[in-house]
């Protein structure tokens with residue numbers, strides 16, 4: 001038996017659909033792993049923004065309040081971070097992602113955790129982007145208001 005990630009009822013581990021909430025009950029079941037192959041190919045072809053967009057779309061879906069899949073949420077976040085690390089030209093997208101992530105944190109937990117703030121600010125500091133650092137600090141004020 002395993003817990004459905006949506007309604008947390010215990011159900012057989014091989015269930016395709018949860019008998020309690022009718023959703024696909026386990027992490028990753030709403031994700032098509034082929035997507036990662038498409039993203040890899042786009043990156044190889046230099047279509048960085050498209051590769052990012054695809055990951056970001058999936059991340060939004062998995063962070064949706066109705067389909068919140070913790071494991072996939074953080075896996076996709078990590079994939080986007082790796083894509084950025086290999087391709088620093090995606091800094092604008094990376095900064096927007098930090099904002100999305102913080103906004104979600106406020107939505108679910110009312111505040112952004114100190115570590116998450118530091119992690120976000122570190123990314124723009126490493127890139128030597130004082131302007132983006134200020135933008136993020138302003139954004140923190142805005143979402144905590």
Ligand SMILES: [Zn+2]
Pocket residue numbers: 004005006007008009018019020021022023025
């Ligand atoms: Zn369920």
